[in-house]
Amino acid sequence: MNRRRAPLALLIPAALGLAFLILPLAGLLIRAPWTTLPERLTEPGILAALRLSLLTASLATLVCLVLGVPLAWVLARLEFPGRRLVRALVTVPLVLPPVVGGVALLLVFGRRGLVGGWLDQTFGVSLPFTTTGVVVAEAFVAMPFLVIAVEGALRGADVRFEEAAATLGASRWTTFRRVTLPLIAPGVAAGAVLCWARALGEFGATITFAGNFPGRTQTMPLAVYLALEQDVDAAIVLSLILLVVSVGILAALRDKWVAP
Amino acid sequence: MRRMLSGVALLAVLASAACGDSGDSAPAAGPSGSAAGGELIVMAAASLTESFDKIKTDFEEQNPGLEVTISYGGSSGLAQQITSGAPADVFAAASPATMKTVVDAGDAQGDPVVFVKNQLVIATAKGNPEGVRTLADLKNPELKVALCAEQVPCGSAAQKAIEAAGVDVEPVTLEQDVKAALSKVKLGEVDAALVYRTDAKAASADVDGVEFPESAGAINDYPIVALKNAPNPSAAASFVAFVRSEPALKILTDAGFQQP
Numbered sequence: 001m002n003r004r005r006a007p008l009a010l011l012i013p014a015a016l017g018l019a020f021l022i023l024p025l026a027g028l029l030i031r032a033p034w035t036t037l038p039e040r041l042t043e044p045g046i047l048a049a050l051r052l053s054l055l056t057a058s059l060a061t062l063v064c065l066v067l068g069v070p071l072a073w074v075l076a077r078l079e080f081p082g083r084r085l086v087r088a089l090v091t092v093p094l095v096l097p098p099v100v101g102g103v104a105l106l107l108v109f110g111r112r113g114l115v116g117g118w119l120d121q122t123f124g125v126s127l128p129f130t131t132t133g134v135v136v137a138e139a140f141v142a143m144p145f146l147v148i149a150v151e152g153a154l155r156g157a158d159v160r161f162e163e164a165a166a167t168l169g170a171s172r173w174t175t176f177r178r179v180t181l182p183l184i185a186p187g188v189a190a191g192a193v194l195c196w197a198r199a200l201g202e203f204g205a206t207i208t209f210a211g212n213f214p215g216r217t218q219t220m221p222l223a224v225y226l227a228l229e230q231d232v233d234a235a236i237v238l239s240l241i242l243l244v245v246s247v248g249i250l251a252a253l254r255d256k257w258v259a260p
Numbered sequence: 261m262r263r264m265l266s267g268v269a270l271l272a273v274l275a276s277a278a279c280g281d282s283g284d285s286a287p288a289a290g291p292s293g294s295a296a297g298g299e300l301i302v303m304a305a306a307s308l309t310e311s312f313d314k315i316k317t318d319f320e321e322q323n324p325g326l327e328v329t330i331s332y333g334g335s336s337g338l339a340q341q342i343t344s345g346a347p348a349d350v351f352a353a354a355s356p357a358t359m360k361t362v363v364d365a366g367d368a369q370g371d372p373v374v375f376v377k378n379q380l381v382i383a384t385a386k387g388n389p390e391g392v393r394t395l396a397d398l399k400n401p402e403l404k405v406a407l408c409a410e411q412v413p414c415g416s417a418a419q420k421a422i423e424a425a426g427v428d429v430e431p432v433t434l435e436q437d438v439k440a441a442l443s444k445v446k447l448g449e450v451d452a453a454l455v456y457r458t459d460a461k462a463a464s465a466d467v468d469g470v471e472f473p474e475s476a477g478a479i480n481d482y483p484i485v486a487l488k489n490a491p492n493p494s495a496a497a498s499f500v501a502f503v504r505s506e507p508a509l510k511i512l513t514d515a516g517f518q519q520p
Contacts, residue, residue, distance in 0.1 A: 225436060
């Protein structure tokens with residue numbers, strides 16, 4: 001703990017930044033209909049949406065881990081032509097407006113899409129309007145967060161440990177499993193948490209690609225959006241529930257794995 | 261601390277200034293002009309887009325020096341912006357229910373009048389490949405059907421029509437607005453959707469609109485009203501009168517609306 005006084009030139013913008021981020025949340029808390037809160041919480045639709053949100057965000061995070069960690073490793077550890085272009089392409093879902101991402105997913109995985117058409121004709125499987133579709137949409141927008149975090153961790157990790165393992169006869173796969181992965185575990189955990197949070201809040205791509213059907217594809221953000229059409233109070237309650245649950249889970253995870 | 265408080269106050273001012281500004285940079289209430297000058301801000305339901313754009317051109321021609329800015333959106337969202345104090349002169353809604361929120365909040369100048377009605381049709385892909393003729397055809401489990409969510413006007417109308425017909429339609433998705441439901445048909449992800457006749461007409465290059473008798477039991481009224489805190493009250497009154505005049509009604513009926 002540094003005892004020297006922090007410079008005002010930093011403190012003032014810091015305070016402003018904090019106020020800017022926290023005031024909207026305070027606004028939600030002030031406007032929340034506390035008196036009718038208990039009966040609103042027991043509405044069946046809310047619990048279904050919350051359950052679906054937690055389930056799909058967790059599955060999407062799992063998909064991102066399985067595909068994203070190897071992708072990050074390739075970007076960080078392999079020299080190949082066009083690597084910078086690939087790295088730029090990986091971040092596309094970050095800058096793509098989510099609704100456009102949803103349309104792009106439809107054009108590939110939809111009933112008439114390149115892959116979706118084949119899936120539909122060969123296996124009779126269609127992704128849009130299913131819970132699987134929600135997971136696909138969430139994974140699409142959340143994966144870049146994980147890849148960027150893990151790639152950063154890999155670049156920051158000391159490669160000499162890996163080289164030492166290699167000189168002792170470990171194969172590349174063993175080295176990755178026994179040396180690299182434990183080394184970057186905090187980075188992976190941080191990336192997974194960020195990825196999960198992003199998936200939980202996903203709205204645009206989900207409603208465009210997976211549609212909105214209670215219990216099947218209606219996640220919390222979609223329920224909030226539609227509640228807003230009729231009843232601002234209901235929307236605020238839903239948002240608060242989502243906030244409390246996600247902040248609770250993130251805080252628990254942070255202390256466990258990503259402790260500074 | 262005092263600095264931080266003044267920062268918070270500044271933010272509050274910024275927030276209230278930004279509140280309800282729907283991104284088309286409508287300046288805050290300026291000096292109000294006569295009907296023949298200054299600026300007029302109209303908030304209108306998304307389904308009015310094509311016709312109101314034409315009406316705006318004619319109205320500006322009649323009132324040289326007057327500039328009309330129209331902000332299109334979902335009726336409930338617009339109603340919320342108005343009740344939060346967004347500067348606007350006229351509100352045209354897609355349902356009496358959304359208009360009622362503005363009237364109840366005391367933001368309307370006088371009583372709203374219904375200027376057109378809109379009716380549902382079944383939108384199918386161009387050429388109607390599935391041969392949909394009646395609402396009962398949508399019962400077919402092979403068909404994927406999109407409806408609007410009940411929270412939005414086109415959804416409550418669809419629900420009324422389906423109940424009137426006594427047909428048990430199982431939609432795969434409940435879309436957040438009528439244009440989204442139509443997009444799902446255009447993209448071929450669903451085989452049919454219940455949308456307004458005007459929307460099907462506007463998209464006639466890609467979709468067919470199938471009329472069905474039960475839609476008569478779920479006709480949607482479009483009310484319009486000048487707003488109490490209108491920056492430009494005289495222009496607001498003459499715009500409302502113009503929308504109800506013969507040439508404007510012709511534009512609206514050409515787009516598929518019915519006269520009240």
